[in-house]
Amino acid sequence: MPADQRLRDALRLILEDEGERGPEQWHGTTAVYPDNWEEVGYVDYFYRRDTILVRADDAELVYNTLRDDATPEEARSPIIPEPVAIDVLPVIDGVTALVWRYGRDFRRVSEGRPGMLGGSEFGGEYDGRYKDDDPLSVPNVLAELDRRVGPNKGSPDHGLAYCGNGHPCPATEPDCVPGNAASPEPPVSTGICCGTRGWDGRDVFVGVVDGGLVDGVQVWPWMAGVTGETEDPFVAGTGRIKPYACHGTFVAGCVRVVAPKAMVHVKKAEYIDNRPHAGMAYEHEIIQKMNELMDCGAEVIVCEFDGFTRFHRPLLTFNTFYDRRLRHLNVVIVAPAGNDTTYKPTFPAAYSWVVGVGALSADGNSRAWFSNYGGWVDVYAPGVDLVNAFAVGDYECFEDPVPHKVLRFEGLASWSGTSFSAPLVAGMIAARMSATGENARLAADSLLRLARSQAAPGVGPVLHPHQVCATPRKPCHPACDCGCTAR
Numbered sequence: 001m002p003a004d005q006r007l008r009d010a011l012r013l014i015l016e017d018e019g020e021r022g023p024e025q026w027h028g029t030t031a032v033y034p035d036n037w038e039e040v041g042y043v044d045y046f047y048r049r050d051t052i053l054v055r056a057d058d059a060e061l062v063y064n065t066l067r068d069d070a071t072p073e074e075a076r077s078p079i080i081p082e083p084v085a086i087d088v089l090p091v092i093d094g095v096t097a098l099v100w101r102y103g104r105d106f107r108r109v110s111e112g113r114p115g116m117l118g119g120s121e122f123g124g125e126y127d128g129r130y131k132d133d134d135p136l137s138v139p140n141v142l143a144e145l146d147r148r149v150g151p152n153k154g155s156p157d158h159g160l161a162y163c164g165n166g167h168p169c170p171a172t173e174p175d176c177v178p179g180n181a182a183s184p185e186p187p188v189s190t191g192i193c194c195g196t197r198g199w200d201g202r203d204v205f206v207g208v209v210d211g212g213l214v215d216g217v218q219v220w221p222w223m224a225g226v227t228g229e230t231e232d233p234f235v236a237g238t239g240r241i242k243p244y245a246c247h248g249t250f251v252a253g254c255v256r257v258v259a260p261k262a263m264v265h266v267k268k269a270e271y272i273d274n275r276p277h278a279g280m281a282y283e284h285e286i287i288q289k290m291n292e293l294m295d296c297g298a299e300v301i302v303c304e305f306d307g308f309t310r311f312h313r314p315l316l317t318f319n320t321f322y323d324r325r326l327r328h329l330n331v332v333i334v335a336p337a338g339n340d341t342t343y344k345p346t347f348p349a350a351y352s353w354v355v356g357v358g359a360l361s362a363d364g365n366s367r368a369w370f371s372n373y374g375g376w377v378d379v380y381a382p383g384v385d386l387v388n389a390f391a392v393g394d395y396e397c398f399e400d401p402v403p404h405k406v407l408r409f410e411g412l413a414s415w416s417g418t419s420f421s422a423p424l425v426a427g428m429i430a431a432r433m434s435a436t437g438e439n440a441r442l443a444a445d446s447l448l449r450l451a452r453s454q455a456a457p458g459v460g461p462v463l464h465p466h467q468v469c470a471t472p473r474k475p476c477h478p479a480c481d482c483g484c485t486a487r
Contacts, residue, residue: 157230199435247419
């Protein structure tokens with residue numbers, strides 16, 4: 001079944017090269033598996049070309065296997081031949097990247113020049129276009145590595161989007177706010193629940209890994225004090241807002257409406273090479289930003305990148321991050337489940353140690369039409385037609401059915417997606433922490449118990465932003481003002 005238009009639109013942003021070096025550059029850029037995705041109509045996963053990730057303890061074994069060093073020279077059948085340099089680069093504590101054909105492009109290949117860090121040969125056919133099914137492509141290298149030393153010794157450096165499968169993570173493109181509304185939806189919390197104050201996230205540090213923070217949105221009262229690494233939301237030379245721009249700003253706003261006094265900091269995960277509008281980053285970059293947030297003392301981290309992986313196996317970098325660091329601390333990771341309307345697990349949301357969040361419909365009584373689902377999704381929260389901070393400027397729609405339609409934004413947008421459900425839950429955890437004194441893990445556990453107790457038929461565990469006190473659906477006392485009886 002050929003790829004539908006929505007998938008084609010999204011992959012155009014991910015795969016088309018807009019960098020200075022032009023289409024001749026391929027090393028470090030993103031490829032798709034299977035490479036015939038247009039014919040089959042789906043994408044299994046995205047990966048960084050000519051790069052695999054290995055545990056540091058396995059790096060020597062994997063390197064020697066790629067070279068077939070254990071075999072006598074006359075009988076060797078290396079996976080990557082000797083003239084092609086393999087560079088060993090650090091990622092995080094416990095994870096190493098093995099990179100080959102480093103810095104090769106059409107000019108270097110045609111002139112017979114080595115790559116930037118060595119290697120005199122390309123190691124495959126070249127006819128002016130990179131072949132993602134040649135013997136040295138990542139899927140083929142990993143398949144042969146699995147055959148020789150068993151599975152799980154090497155993994156792609158996955159490309160993770162603001163959603164899975166290449167579809168725009170916001171289930172819809174941003175839309176203008178109806179009328180002259182100047183307040184977010186859901187509304188900013190008063191910090192009062194069950195007649196008591198303090199449910200506002202004060203002194204709780206929430207970190208966000210996303211595409212950066214737009215300058216100037218702090219003019220909105222609920223965004224005052226939000227900090228982060230900045231992004232330029234405008235397309236150079238046009239002044240129009242980029243696809244995926246303002247995503248991190250909108251997400252930070254979703255945390256703040258539930259926890260208006262939380263310390264929120266946004267880390268910018270750099271987009272994949274030469275694709276400035278992709279809304280996608282490599283897992284090594286994402287995990288490094290999460291490490292930085294841990295260094296800063298973050299108690300709740302919202303990882304906004306999510307996606308499918310090779311054979312639906314867990315991400316090697318996230319596994320190591322958990323084993324080496326996270327499991328010893330009371331830090332909670334929250335991630336969106338994705339918007340592909342599938343039961344297939346996406347990572348990192350599917351991890352047992354991550355709070356994976358799906359989206360509820362606008363009325364809160366059913367699952368949003370786009371939300372992923374299944375037993376691996378921990379909780380569902382509002383995710384349709386949310387309103388929050390955005391840039392001021394014009395935005396050109398890139399998706400069918402109304403491509404090239406130009407919208408004018410005045411600092412607010414209406415947006416849908418599990419990307420925005422996740423920060424609402426993160427804000428709830430922060431708000432509960434400030435009122436109860438619980439650490440992040442205990443606060444998350446309390447909220448998830450409530451969510452399971454009020455699971456909606458055909459949906460699953462459900463939370464609403466006003467339920468930060470995690471009170472079951474019955475009045476806590478005669479003067480209860482927190483709406484505990486509301487669905």
